[in-house]
Amino acid sequence: MSEEPRVGVFVCHCGINIGGYLDVPDVVKYAGTLPGVAYAEANLYTCSSDGLQKIKEAIKKHSLNRVVVASCTPRTHEPLFQGACEEAGLNKYLFEMANIRDQCSWVHMHERDKATQKAKDLVRMAVAKARLLTPEEEPEIDIHPVGMVIGGGVSGLTAALSLADQGFKVHLVERESKLGGYLNKLDRLFPDNTRAEDVVGPLIERVTEAPDITVHLNSAVTDVKGFIGNFDTEVATGDETQPLNVGTIIVATGADYLRPEGLYGYGEVDGVVTQLELEQLIKEGKLGKARTMVMIQCAGARIEERPYCSRVCCSEAMKNAMLLVDEDPKREVYILYRDLQTYGLEYSGLEWDAKRKGVKLVKYDAERPPTVTKGERGPVVNVFSPLLGEELTIEADVVALSVPMVPNPDNKRLSQLLKVPLNQDGFFLEAHVKLRPLDFATDGVYICGTAHSPKEVAESLAQARGAASRAGIPMAKGRLRTAAITSVVDQEKCSGCGTCIELCAYNAITKNEKKLAQVTSAVCKGCGVCGASCPERAITMRHFTNEELEAQGLAALREA
């Protein structure tokens, strides 16, 4: 801006929060002496409606074109003050804040003079930066109201239905020739032995009939370009590929399960099967004469190479154990476990029921896992029970291994395609473990179901509905205001070294035809990593330009 800077400084007493511990009038007086400052005043509460009104009046009366508020934290209050500036006709990026509460009165409560001096320093720095501020715009982008769901298990089906019920068109992409996912392999489901087909069946029916959902079977997503609101994807079905433009993408690609070759005699000793194979045997009624069954929990899970717990296998074992004794009460069923993961209102009862039905629960130590060897009749299991203090030998007819879910082998390819991360175990990694469990750091892409981590049907369904809410938000709005604070590459200075491209966590920077860095502003989060690392200093962060930061830094070092 060619206009001379006329900065207004508003110093807040914050009741006694600031005013009680440092000399606010002195800070105001000092602010008035700083170059570029046209006006300075103190307020009891700058954030009160009265205080905000005063800012607006001062902007008009003193023709202020920059505003500095010295008060509390920008984290909570910056938007409020920016709003006041906007209402007075000033671009909100012409505002700067100094936090003299947290950084002065709070931490130097008993050092009035020093706290006052530090407040002056912070105000001087803020003014130095404010003088150089320029107005910024927040460009809007259109959001194409069409969602894509990758994976047609219970999660994907539920997410697709919710998006359709919210009023959006949906493309559901499923790798296999049939919808339903892992539940197609299962018979009964814990906690209440509902048939798996009775759970997925109705979902598949509704999805197939929904006019707004297009199902792509035998299909894979082979290309993804663009960003939230406007992803250009390619979906391959057989030899044909078709381009699909979608606004958001939900990943619901589920998980695989461990093939336990060599574990506990699997593949070597007859009668050793996985829990899933046992489920098939129960379903087909092929266990007629078998009397003694042993289930080994954590088979390949919670060990060094695969540290995570697979969450569902303890309940799954209880379910199968009870089905077995229900079928023939004379059967002896042992569950050898480390820690039972039957939890919450939903699944705790399984443990009580299993005990009541005579299922034998035997704890083993991770350091002394059971062994399975080939006996005369069938597999022989040896397990040391720390509770009994002795080793048990069980001659079994069938040994079922509770193997963990493992990441879908396709995850790596998908994660590269969608530019979203995987965690150390190989499952998809959400944006924030606590508060953004269904978002990816990349805007417009969401996650649910066992692709996120092992979990039950109910949790998968809740997450799927949740992912549909997250994806529905930008699509319902139709337009998205993107951030103004983004990076800009000076094409004259850029050498095309690619440092920034490597470092950007949001994949906001690509190379253009001239092999120089180019920023997609809609994707940039303004974190500044690229700006800080560009060896040519070709990258400027809007609202945090090198000149502004230098001025602020220099002001810290020298008195004005």
Place this chain on the structure above:
Amino acid sequence: MKPVMVIGGGVAGIQAALDLADRGLEVHLVEKTPSIGGVMAQLDKTLPTMDCSICILAPKMIECFRHPNITIHTQSQVKEVSGGTGNFDVKVLKEPRSVDESKCTGCGICSQKCPTKVIDGWQEGLTTRKAVYIMFPQAVPLTATIDREHCLYFQKGVCQVCSKVCPAGAIDYEQRPEELNLNVSSIVVATGFQEYDPTELKEYGYGRFKDVLTAMEFERLVCASGPTGGHLNRPSDNKLAHRVAFVQCVGSRTHKKGYPFCSSVCCMYATKEAVLIKEHDPTSEVNVFYMDLKVFGKGFQQFVNRAKSHYGVNYVRGRPGEIRMNPLTNDLTIWYEDTANGDVSSMEADLAVLCTTMIARPENVELAKALGLELDEWDFFKSLNPLTNPVETGMPGVFLCGCSHGPRDIPESVAEASGAAACAAEVARRFM
């Protein structure tokens, strides 16, 4: 489109409200206490990332406050509901704050000058607050409230100091309960949980021994904004607690006194709290007495592994039978059966933390009646079907999330909150 109502302003209710408001729906967020935030606002850190709990929650609370589509009704409860999905008429009763929300700036001068001390429930009773108070420094709205049951003016007609000192003239003793009649298309129930009171388990001495705490009390004790500034001074004699024992499954997984279900979160929050102690002082001795370690969540086993190998937290399998106190030293002795060898052993501790079950709130009974919802045998709200419809209820247009329908951790509460929001958005569209 009609607004949506969210009942309960914990992390689940906050997330549901934000999801709905962000998509353009108007939201009434009804919270019983003077501030939104719920239990998460009281926690010190959250596992497994060890984020400061209030630091990550406060921005969301403020977002609710500033959101043009969200109206927060604090000190409010739902009294009557009629109509059905797409068209509920809800009567909300708002208790008087005795402070004008539009004038109060949250400066806290009234509290400083108020002469009346009251046990501070938000700090889990470990310290006191005043009769006029702000629930916690990050409260939203950041507005004082008068606790009429303890205020000298309301009880004895004297004092009125707060009204004299308030620079904003915000104190208003004349406020009356207010009745709001709101018409909404759907309702999200996010009323959370409360901690089981372990007093009836006489063997653990809670209530008799000052240094036997519940886990929630411990969260406040270890928190920098807690009564001791985060120092582990034990309540009985202020001695720095060096040996701490955690007792798992207090009131859970039992058919005796307590509840039969596993409370899902306590093994992990105990691990978190144990790590916090070790972070404060790596030489402290921390033992966790457990039955089965529940490590089923994402990254949980890895967190326990780190607690063991990196921090040196010790896990002992066995349910303590009794806690005794030495009246001379105030030290505690934990008697337990060590299931590693079947022997009865004992262990000394400066402080014992009871990891109690998360149970239903008693208000659920009245609320369920108003909403026409079913409760389970423990007074948690019942899902339509725990396998296939976890967030829906028997009443179309009413949805559940968070601990209102059973113990769960924050990520699950948040994911479900978004799920409930999706359900509400679907209803809103159907009745557009």
